[in-house]
Amino acid sequence: xxxxxxxxxxxxxxxxxxxxxxxxxxxxxxxxxxxxxxxxxxxxxxxxxxxxxxxxxxxxxxxxxxxxxxxxxxxxxxxxxxxxxxxxxxxxxxxxxxxxxxxxxxxxxxxxxxxxxxxxxxxxxxxxxxxxxxxxxxxxxxxxxxxxxxxxxxxxxxxxxxxxxxxxxxxx
Amino acid sequence: xxxxxxxxxxxxxxxxxxxxxxxxxxxxxxxxxxxxxxxxxxxxxxxxxxxxxxxxxxxxxxxxxxxxxxxxxxxxxxxxxxxxxxxxxxxxxxxxxxxxxxxxxxxxxxxxxxxxxxxxxxxxxxxxxxxxxxxxxxxxxxxxxxxxxxxxxxxxxxxxxxxxxxxxxxxx
Numbered sequence: 001x002x003x004x005x006x007x008x009x010x011x012x013x014x015x016x017x018x019x020x021x022x023x024x025x026x027x028x029x030x031x032x033x034x035x036x037x038x039x040x041x042x043x044x045x046x047x048x049x050x051x052x053x054x055x056x057x058x059x060x061x062x063x064x065x066x067x068x069x070x071x072x073x074x075x076x077x078x079x080x081x082x083x084x085x086x087x088x089x090x091x092x093x094x095x096x097x098x099x100x101x102x103x104x105x106x107x108x109x110x111x112x113x114x115x116x117x118x119x120x121x122x123x124x125x126x127x128x129x130x131x132x133x134x135x136x137x138x139x140x141x142x143x144x145x146x147x148x149x150x151x152x153x154x155x156x157x158x159x160x161x162x163x164x165x166x167x168x169x170x171x172x
Numbered sequence: 173x174x175x176x177x178x179x180x181x182x183x184x185x186x187x188x189x190x191x192x193x194x195x196x197x198x199x200x201x202x203x204x205x206x207x208x209x210x211x212x213x214x215x216x217x218x219x220x221x222x223x224x225x226x227x228x229x230x231x232x233x234x235x236x237x238x239x240x241x242x243x244x245x246x247x248x249x250x251x252x253x254x255x256x257x258x259x260x261x262x263x264x265x266x267x268x269x270x271x272x273x274x275x276x277x278x279x280x281x282x283x284x285x286x287x288x289x290x291x292x293x294x295x296x297x298x299x300x301x302x303x304x305x306x307x308x309x310x311x312x313x314x315x316x317x318x319x320x321x322x323x324x325x326x327x328x329x330x331x332x333x334x335x336x337x338x339x340x341x342x343x344x
Binding site: 011 | 173180183186187190194201204319321324326327328330332333334335336338
């Protein structure tokens with residue numbers, strides 16, 4: 001089965017992202033707006049139990065994180081993905097790195113750029129049009145995130161939450 | 173904010189339900205196949221914390237539940253909803269009742285008929301056609317469910333998981 005690990009931001013931020021995703025993201029109906037901590041990976045039932053334990057430990061020692069949205073940005077020329085840029089912080093990077101060190105064997109495809117996708121699978125022309133107008137939007141926003149979720153993927157491509165992990169660590 | 177409490181069955185059963193929902197359920201993209209334990213209710217942030225604690229207690233004293241799908245059924249003439257009929261058990265009824273006694277003030281609209289919706293908002297003619305063919309399907313299935321989820325609704329009508337509660341009680 002295919003699993004993934006994400007953080008869902010607040011309802012307010014998800015609604016904001018969905019206003020764009022509805023038009024520009026074909027994954028709109030498959031998953032709520034999110035920050036990916038670990039992309040899709042395969043796991044057996046036995047591995048799942050082991051990962052579950054590890055995620056529990058990670059959550060216990062990780063403090064709630066500050067999430068700051070800075071602006072609309074794009075991964076072009078790597079790919080035509082438009083996203084809310086999340087300010088990179090040491091806390092987020094550490095959490096991302098810890099996931100890859102503890103869960104599965106894969107290594108990340110790209111260096112970690114925390115983001116919330118609002119548009120993807122756009123043609124070059126669409127990307128240029130959409131990004132041209134969205135990059136001017138003021139989307140600055142700040143909140144605290146205190147949980148992440150382990151999800152699995154259904155045959156239709158949509159994702160269901162398997163488990164929630166609350167960040168229970170203390171700030172140093 | 174609007175909340176709800178559901179159980180997601182296994183991936184296998186969700187895939188089975190989605191094969192029908194894709195054609196017959198306009199809520200297909202808004203939420204994964206589920207058994208509703210408590211339908212949509214409003215809660216403030218303060219109430220949310222209180223409910224969270226109560227749900228944690230309920231989960232701690234509730235044992236994992238046996239889920240048996242018996243057949244395809246319909247709520248007609250009450251409404252044109254077609255569903256996988258879940259065998260009613262004392263354990264499921266008790267969990268449902270406990271939710272209503274502890275969370276919010278609302279009382280259930282109908283008596284509790286545990287089910288997984290696979291078709292809704294059908295015209296009378298559609299309902300008659302679809303139910304006529306689906307009622308013959310052999311959908312019998314059995315599994316154990318060991319968790320439920322608290323969800324909130326986004327502005328677009330879709331649902332995001334807020335928290336997972338694992339059933340940690342022991343069988344008597």
